[in-house]
Amino acid sequence: MEELLRMEGISKQFGEFFANRNVCFEVRAGEVHTLLGENGAGKSTLMNVLVGLYQPTSGSIFLHGKKVKIDSPAHAVKLGIGMVHQHFMLVEAMTVFENIILGDRRSKKPFIDVKERKKEILELSWKYGLNVELDEKITNIAVGAQQRVEILKALYRGAELLILDEPTAALTDVEVEGLYSIIEKLKAEGKSIVFISHKMREVLHVSDRITILRAGEAICTLDADKTTSQELANLMIGRELSEPIYSKVTQPGDPVIEFINVSYKKSFKHGGLSEVSLRVAKGEILGIAGVDGNGQSQLAQIAAGVIVNESGEVKLKGKKPSTFAPRGFIDERVSLIPEDRNLMGLVGDMSIEDNLVFKSTEDVRFSNFHGWLLKKNAIRQYSEELRDKYDIRCQSVAQETRNLSGGNQQKVILARELEAEPDLLIAVHPTRGLDIGATRYVRDSMIEARDKGCGVLLISADFDEVLQLSDRIIVLFEGQIMGEYSGKNPPIQEISLAMAGK
Secondary structure, eight states: OOEEEEEEEEEEEETTEEEEEEEEEEEETTOEEEEEOOTTSSHHHHHHHHTTSSOOSEEEEEETTEEEOOOSHHHHHHTTEEEEOSSOOOOTTSBHHHHHHTTOOOOOSSSOOHHHHHHHHHHHHHHHTOOOOTTSBGGGSOHHHHHHHHHHHHHHTTOSEEEEESTTTTOOHHHHHHHHHHHHHHHHTTOEEEEEEOOHHHHHHHOSEEEEEETTEEEEEEEGGGOOHHHHHHHHHTSOOOOOOOOOOSSOOSEEEEEEEEEESTTOTTTOEEEEEEEEETTOEEEEEOOTTSSHHHHHHHHTTSSOOSEEEEEETTBOOSSOSHHHHHHTTEEEEOSOIIIIIOOTTSBHHHHHHTTOTTSTTTEETTTTEEOHHHHHHHHHHHHHHTTOOOSOTTSBGGGSOHHHHHHHHHHHHHTTOOSEEEEESTTTTOOHHHHHHHHHHHHHHHHTTOEEEEEOSOHHHHHHHOSEEEEEETTEEEEEEESSSOOHHHHHHHHTTO
């Protein structure tokens, strides 16, 4: 196949830190070439260099054999390079159509021929199976549809090389299958795709070739049909990684939280709870299995005191909470790993050290006069200790949290919540979007917390994760409990049927 892109000796340095070091990467016409690596390995940085968001410290880029200097995203678009970022770059208040044509300057006329533009976009969407509602606002469409809008926007601008950054991180299984179908159609049309991921199964499914990045350096490039997930994992981590086997607890302690006939908007099939009764005991992990959108979010929010149940009773350590609000539950030593780390878990503009202590600023270790005067040196020292303990990979604990990789952002949340020594840890999709190394770390940390006597409420769309970690499993379907099962030798077929409401 003909070479479309070649990046030679690309380095990108931030201060003394190398995000990329002497990386060579090549993409052929009509292939899917995956960049595989841990969170923070330099995958997104390399692609941000390619699309002109960053300028390389050193190295060269060649398109169709000609050296180019890509000095802005607009220039990348002109060269036929489009990128669908992990966090979509869409204007939520605008319609799908408005987002697609926003910034497009193909016409010199003062007015846009809306009818003609819509016709062009619809023809493109039918060609690639990118079904979208052009007049619908972005806020009203699902995540999978938003991703299709981003892909359509890139293709409408003439992209021949499409970069998909962690494209399945927030998609359902059905949406992932739809994305695979779109990728096949793009390949058939001769488009080239750079697929950024850390998920072995999907990488082997979708890729022609795979380049592995580790600590900012390109380790090797392999043909997808000549490698295995185990080999890829070992190369990605830099050591042999065996599958863990966690022991199961059969005799936990006293309940730390109990739901007794709890209901919340019970008429809502995909956002309510109906007569839910369950308990999480000290020293056990209760896993909630079920397809996303069957009341799991509401269950977690009630357990954390974020929303109040409409009927039924919630007990913490055998008593009714004195204050049914997040602060009251925090005081009762309830910790939360939220489902959306950027929206609910972190303040991106704040530093790592501020994010690590913002739930405990009244602690005498960190402030005087009940939080009015912060002890900056104490906070800095504490944060440095947690950085080492939880392997948070950053330039400094003073840097903004938004600049960390997803895995390291999750480690900040994990450090803050576990260092509070909780009696109850609520973990919602705790490893979503994380690489194999960070996933192992988070899972090991939850098992360690359990073994210290913490009760863990695990809510995950990853069925394998629920099976691997849970001491007991409850299936939730349309806000109702369909069954309870032992985590030791669980009946997988029976649980799967219960998840489908059967």
